[in-house]
Amino acid sequence: MLLYNSLHGKKEPFAPMQADHARLYVCGITAYDYCHIGHARSAVVFDVLVRYLRFRGWKVTFVRNFTDIDDKIIARAAAEGISPEAVAEKYIAAFYEDMDRLGILRADFEPRATEHIPGMIRLTESLIAKGHAYATDQGDVYFRVRSFPGYGRLSGRNIEEMRSGARVEPGESKEDPLDFALWKSTKPGEPSWSSPWGPGRPGWHLECSVMSEELLGLPLDIHGGGQDLTFPHHENEMAQSMADTGEEFARFWVHNGFVQVNAEKMSKSLGNFVTIRDILAKFQPEVLRFFLISKHYRSPLDFSYSSMEESEKALHRIYQTIALLEEHAGRSKWSDAELPPEVPAELASLENEWTRSMEDDVNTAGALGHVFGAVRLANRMLENKSWQKSSGGRDLGARILRDFQQWGQAMGVFQDKPGQWLEQLKLTRISRNNLDVGQVEQLLAARQDARQAKDFQQADALRAELSAMGVAVRDTPDGQRWDVL
RNA sequence: GGCGGCAUAGCCAAGUGGUAAGGCAGCGGUCUGCAAAACCGCCAUUCUCCGGUUCAAAUCCGGAUGCCGCCUCCA
Numbered sequence: 264m265l266l267y268n269s270l271h272g273k274k275e276p277f278a279p280m281q282a283d284h285a286r287l288y289v290c291g292i293t294a295y296d297y298c299h300i301g302h303a304r305s306a307v308v309f310d311v312l313v314r315y316l317r318f319r320g321w322k323v324t325f326v327r328n329f330t331d332i333d334d335k336i337i338a339r340a341a342a343e344g345i346s347p348e349a350v351a352e353k354y355i356a357a358f359y360e361d362m363d364r365l366g367i368l369r370a371d372f373e374p375r376a377t378e379h380i381p382g383m384i385r386l387t388e389s390l391i392a393k394g395h396a397y398a399t400d401q402g403d404v405y406f407r408v409r410s411f412p413g414y415g416r417l418s419g420r421n422i423e424e425m426r427s428g429a430r431v432e433p434g435e436s437k438e439d440p441l442d443f444a445l446w447k448s449t450k451p452g453e454p455s456w457s458s459p460w461g462p463g464r465p466g467w468h469l470e471c472s473v474m475s476e477e478l479l480g481l482p483l484d485i486h487g488g489g490q491d492l493t494f495p496h497h498e499n500e501m502a503q504s505m506a507d508t509g510e511e512f513a514r515f516w517v518h519n520g521f522v523q524v525n526a527e528k529m530s531k532s533l534g535n536f537v538t539i540r541d542i543l544a545k546f547q548p549e550v551l552r553f554f555l556i557s558k559h560y561r562s563p564l565d566f567s568y569s570s571m572e573e574s575e576k577a578l579h580r581i582y583q584t585i586a587l588l589e590e591h592a593g594r595s596k597w598s599d600a601e602l603p604p605e606v607p608a609e610l611a612s613l614e615n616e617w618t619r620s621m622e623d624d625v626n627t628a629g630a631l632g633h634v635f636g637a638v639r640l641a642n643r644m645l646e647n648k649s650w651q652k653s654s655g656g657r658d659l660g661a662r663i664l665r666d667f668q669q670w671g672q673a674m675g676v677f678q679d680k681p682g683q684w685l686e687q688l689k690l691t692r693i694s695r696n697n698l699d700v701g702q703v704e705q706l707l708a709a710r711q712d713a714r715q716a717k718d719f720q721q722a723d724a725l726r727a728e729l730s731a732m733g734v735a736v737r738d739t740p741d742g743q744r745w746d747v748l
Numbered sequence: 749g750g751c752g753g754c755a756u757a758g759c760c761a762a763g764u765g766g767u768a769a770g771g772c773a774g775c776g777g778u779c780u781g782c783a784a785a786a787c788c789g790c791c792a793u794u795c796u797c798c799g800g801u802u803c804a805a806a807u808c809c810g811g812a813u814g815c816c817g818c819c820u821c822c823a
Contacts (some may be wrong), residue, residue, distance in 0.1 A: 272752090292823075305823040335821065420819075424750055467821090489823030494751095496822090520753090521817070528817075557771080558761065563754075563816065573760065573772045580771080583786075616769085620762080629762045632770035639770095642787060646778085719781055730784060737785045746785060 264319070264622040266485070267561060269493060269516040270417055274624055277515060279484050284322045287313065288475040288513070290488035290496065291373070293330040294354035295339040297538045298361050300551075300566050301522045301529060305489045307552055308519040308560040308625075310367045311674055312487070315621055318673040326478050327370040328471060329355055331377050332464055337453055347454050351375075361539040364548040366675045372478045376470035380456045383465045383473050386507060387445045387458075395506040399436045402448035402461035406499065408441040411506045417516060418494035443499050445469055468499035472512075476504065486513035490520055490561075519560045526565050537566060545695050547687060550575045553676055556627040577635075578676075579688060584638045585667055586681035587645055588660050594652065602655035606644070610662060613637050617670060627674055634670055637663050692747035696733050703734055707743050710736070 266277040279285040289309045292302055309327070316323045330336075331351035340347040355375075376383075387404050390396035395410045408414050408422065415421050422441060444466035449455035455462040475483055481504065488497065497516065504512040521528070524535040542551050545568070554574040558564050613636045620629035641663045650656045671677030679687075693700060710725035726736055729745070737744045 290823080293821090299823080301823045303823085308823090333821090418818080419751060421750095424819090490753095491818070491822055494818070495820090519823070521823075523816080526816080530822085561753090562761095565760090569772095570760065577771050587787090626762075629769075632762055635770050639788090646787060714781085717781080723782060726783070735785045736783080738780075738783080744785080748784075 265624050266515055266517060267624050268514075269518050270513075272419070275515070277485075279321055280482070280514060283320070284324065285316050285484045286324050286326075286479040287316075287485045287487065288326045288328075288471065288479055288483050289370075289486070290471060290492055291327040291329050292354075292358055293333050293335055294351040294358065295333070295335040296354060297357055297540055299529065300524070300537045300539065300542065301489065302358075303361070303365060303539050303542075303551060304522050304555050304560075304564065305487075305519050306362055306367045307365065307555045307675070309487050309517075311556060311560075311627060312485075312517070312625055313368065314675055315625060315673050318669070324372075324479060325368075325370045326372040326374065326475065328474055329358075329373065329375045330467065330470065331355070331375045332454060333376075333467060361543070364543060365539070365552055366548065366678070368675075374474045374478060376465065376474075379470060379473050379477065380465065382477055383469045384446075384456075384458050386469065386473050386503065387465075389507050390445065390503065393506065395503075396445055397438065398446075398460045401436065402446075402463055403436075403444060404446035404460055405437050405442040406445050406503060406506075407438065408443070408502065409439060411502045413505060414441075414502050415498065417501055418498045420494070443468065443495065445503070468496055468503060471496075471500045472504040472507075476508075481508060481513075482511040483513040485515045485517055487517040487519070490518040493518055520563050523563055523565045525567060529566075542571065545691075546571050546575060547684075547691055549676055549679070549684075550578055553578045556674055556676070557631055559624075559626055559628050561624075575688070579685070581634065581638055581667070581677060582679075582681045582684045582688075584641050585664065585677065586685065588641055588664050589681065591645055591651065591660050592657070592664065594657070596652070597654045597657050598649070598652050600649060600653035600655055602644070602650055602653065602659060606640070606650075606655075607659060607662075610637065610640055610659065610666075613640070614666060617666075621673065630670070630674070634667070637666055689747055692733075696747060698732065698734070698747065703729065703732070703745065707736065707745065711743060714738075 264277050265274040267273065268275045287309070289305075292298060313323050313325050329351070332347065336347045336350050340350045343350060387396060390406065391398065391404065394407070396404055396406050398404045446458060446460055446463050447466060448461060448463045453464070455464055475481070475486070486497070493516075501512045523529060524537055527533060527535060529535055529537065539551070550571060554571055555564070557574060557577075613633045616636075617630050617633040620626040620633065623629070641660065644650045644656050644659055647656075667677050692698075706725050706729050710722050710729075713719075713721035713725060729736055733748045735746050735748050737746070
């Protein structure tokens with residue numbers, strides 16, 4: 264399969280270094296707030312990557328860390344009046360709640376920075392010993408960026424051009440503004456660990472270097488994260504690790520694109536910050552997941568509630584067809600007829616195209632297009648009276664159901680029972696539209712009476728009233744059924 | 749200022765040399781007493797613009813315009 268490697272700026276054939284065993288490390292969250300839509304995208308993108316690598320038959324060991332000590336956590340602790348540890352616990356728990364709902368698989372290892380302090384101290388000592396880092400009188404340790412010739416390779420920048428932009432905090436005594444902290448001396452009241460340089464805490468970039476090496480070994484097959492982490496986080500991780508080992512740190516760097524809200528960067532200052540919880544209060548989790556995979560993972564993605572509604576309708580269409588296919592599969596009698604050969608051939612072609620899309624840099628957007636191809640094919644078969652009751656139709660229906668199952672597993676969607684999903688959709692929409700179910704039922708009962716009395720004018724008036732409320736009524740042999748639009 | 753990305757129908761969105769997937773909306777139809785629910789069908793001679801390469805370009809090259817991201821904590 265092809266994967267876009269940020270290190271070289273192009274798609275490259277991917278295969279694990281060790282036979283059949285892919286090792287991935289993805290930067291997780293800093294646990295200082297509820298997860299937003301951008302965290303959801305990153306989580307879903309790498310969840311799909313892991314699922315697909317496994318679907319393809321490779322063994323995958325997947326590590327996703329938690330940063331549980333950091334400036335933002337300390338600031339949040341002060342704001343909430345609780346300890347930094349409690350802040351991290353709280354938001355890690357919230358992370359699991361949100362991600363479980365989105366169907367994100369747990370990683371094989373989910374290490375926390377504070378569990379790996381000794382390793383970080385060892386790496387820092389080693390870098391000092393090799394001349395790549397230095398301690399200051401204040402008890403800070405900095406990485407000597409100019410001692411590592413490859414610096415800037417990942418993010419595509421060169422040291423000379425960066426000088427003006429680098430910043431030096433007051434009180435820092437760096438040799439060079441570009442240098443970054445490996446170890447920070449503690450300020451009063453902050454969490455700290457004892458170290459050869461006095462009490463302090465690790466710099467942010469260090470944890471990923473240490474934990475990835477300890478849990479997976481270097482070089483990693485894939486190191487992932489959001490595009491914004493490319494610089495400085497990943498550049499610095501790479502510099503630390505490579506300066507220490509002298510070897511490649513990660514073979515493939517994979518970065519997901521940003522989520523924007525109303526075509527602007529999401530930020531607290533713009534007031535367009537959308538958390539996963541905000542969205543899941545209005546939509547089923549799978550709709551968000553579907554929305555996130557409906558565009559290629561490297562492109563910017565613009566979030567809006569109207570896009571969510573479109574995704575909801577699209578997903579509804581798929582579940583609707585799955586429901587029809589399952590019902591169809593329950594038939595007891597089948598004629599001997601076969602389908603015209605081009606019909607199963609069309610399905611075979613869609614199956615190939617689905618795989619081709621996924622093999623091409625995990626193109627879920629393209630793959631979904633072929634899923635809809637199968638939806639249409641299924642519906643065409645179901646609509647055709649002679650196809651529908653033929654053994655050829657039975658086989659085609661079973662094969663499409665199996666495809667949906669497999670495709671869904673690889674992408675982390677279509678896993679629910681269709682009846683349940685459709686019912687849940689109705690409940691979600693009722694609550695989103697603040698519908699008064701009692702009132703709806705009253706109107707339905709009145710319409711039922713009117714229809715029985717053949718007072719179609721009154722029945723239609725009631726339908727119009729319901730419709731104005733966003734309720735669609737459908738008359739079936741079993742009576743009235745209603746859906747929320 | 750430096751680096752990078754993107755511009756495809758009303759909207760969203762695949763497609764990296766061989767003649768434009770898919771979703772939403774819209775339109776036509778099936779079903780229905782009716783039906784905005786379901787299903788089927790139709791819907792870009794054309795891919796921001798201008799040049800160039802080629803038998804052939806949305807896809808490659810050069811230029812223009814517009815939008816965005818990173819360069820500072822950030823998925």
